[in-house]
Amino acid sequence: MSDGSLRKGLQRAELARRIGCNHETVRYYEKVGLLPAPPRTTAGYRRYDANHERRLRFVLRARELGFCLDEVRTLLRLVDESDQPCSEARDLAAAHLAEVRAKIADLKRMERVLKDVVVRCADGTRPECPLIETLFGGKAA
Amino acid sequence: MSDGSLRKGLQRAELARRIGCNHETVRYYEKVGLLPAPPRTTAGYRRYDANHERRLRFVLRARELGFCLDEVRTLLRLVDESDQPCSEARDLAAAHLAEVRAKIADLKRMERVLKDVVVRCADGTRPECPLIETLFGGKAA
DNA sequence: TTTGAAGTCTGTAGCGATTACAGAGTCAAG
DNA sequence: CTTGACTCTGTAATCGCTACAGACTTCAAA
Known part of the structure; x- marks a missing residue:
């Protein structure tokens, strides 16, 4: 450590x-x-200050909420450049919320089918396998 | 089209x-x-038969249920090589079901927070933005 | 003082599951 | 004979990281 101001x-x-x-x-x-x-x-070593830390936390929290990096970029732009960020931010969040809900719906479909086959497979000693038959034949949805 | 048997x-x-x-x-x-x-x-053109079609459907249905390609490979191996596939298949499905449920839980956490901020953003005309403040400051979980 | 561990730097490659493209060849209809 | 639609191969792009390799720096202990 040798650089005065840093x-x-x-x-x-x-x-x-x-x-x-x-x-x-x-x-x-x-x-x-x-x-x-x-x-x-x-x-040539990077030195970060409290502002970098704050920004990094922002990014990580946004990621935790499932925003993609491009959406995070947009949010940061709003923070930096807009004095009325809330309207755009709200739209972004609402759109993302819709995506999240769609994913949940997808996963719930999967869950339903999987739960069903696991139950039907019982202890796994049956001659035919409900999972495999579902994948080959059936209505998987 | 010129190859007799194909x-x-x-x-x-x-x-x-x-x-x-x-x-x-x-x-x-x-x-x-x-x-x-x-x-x-x-x-050198590929010619597929009913068996390829059947197998491809199997893979796609498994993908719809969220199995990764490696799990699909395992399932296909069970189909081809095991005469008691159900036990292993069941375990695979049960493990995958647990993952699916974990993902649902994750997404529901996101949904809860997002729904909350969208509501608090109201019509987007407030001076401060609840979404941005959540990302900067708050308890994002 | 030396030396060793733990940091840093850059650039690049890997993951998973596709999708897309370039450049070449093939095939049937008009 | 040309046109258009197909096929072939290999490779690169996507997203969001993560992990190296190989070189350099810093700091503390022996």
């Missing part, structure tokens, strides 16, 4: 540990434009 | 159309060992 910055792994994500992910987010490029020490 | 076979796109999947997917499944390599005409 003395207090966080290193990449340090930042990642604090926030609980992979340190490669931090670099990746910078590469794809989700995090601003941080200043570097004379040796 | 006269009645289906071409790739034909097979794909009948079953309702992309014709590239058929080739891909062959490459990764989910479909047996079909015989070829003298010009």
Whole structure:
């Protein structure tokens, strides 16, 4: 540590540990434009400040809610550039909510069928297999 | 069409159309060992029979239930090689069912939060944005 | 002082499950 | 004979990371 004004910055792994994500992910987010490029020490090491940390947390929380990186980019743009972000943000969230619900519906269909075949397979000692027959023959939906 | 014994076979796109999947997917499944390599005409064109069709349907139904390709491979192996497939098949289905339920739980968490923020965003004309504030600050879970 | 561990840097390749494309060959109808 | 629709192969793109390789830096202990 030798660069005066950057003395207090966080290193990449340090930042990642604090926030609980992979340190490669931090670099990746910078590469794809989700995090601003941080200043570097004379040796070329990145030094992060509280603002980077805040932004990274934002991205990770958005990911936890299932937003894709492009949607996260849009949200960050709204934060940075719009003084009335809520309208667009709300639309984005509503659209995403619809997708999430569609996925849930898909998975519930799968769950229903799977639960049914597992029950019908019972202890697995039957000569024919309900799962395999379902996949070959039947109404899988 | 000139090869005697293969006269009645289906071409790739034909097979794909009948079953309702992309014709590239058929080739891909062959490459990764989910479909047996079909015989070829003298010009090197693939000719599929009813058995290929049956197998492809099996794979696609399994995919609809969310099984990954490796699980599908296992199921096909059970079909081909085991005379008591049901026990293993049942275990596979049960494990997959658990995964599906875990995904549903994940998505429901997302849904809950998203529904909440969309409601709180109301008509999107508020000065501060509940979604953005949630992502920056709050308990996103 | 040396040396070793643990960090950092870059660029690149891998995952899974497709999908798409380029460039060449084949085939049947008009 | 040409046109259009098919086929073939191999390879690259997608998404969101994750994991290397090979070189450099930093820091603390021996």
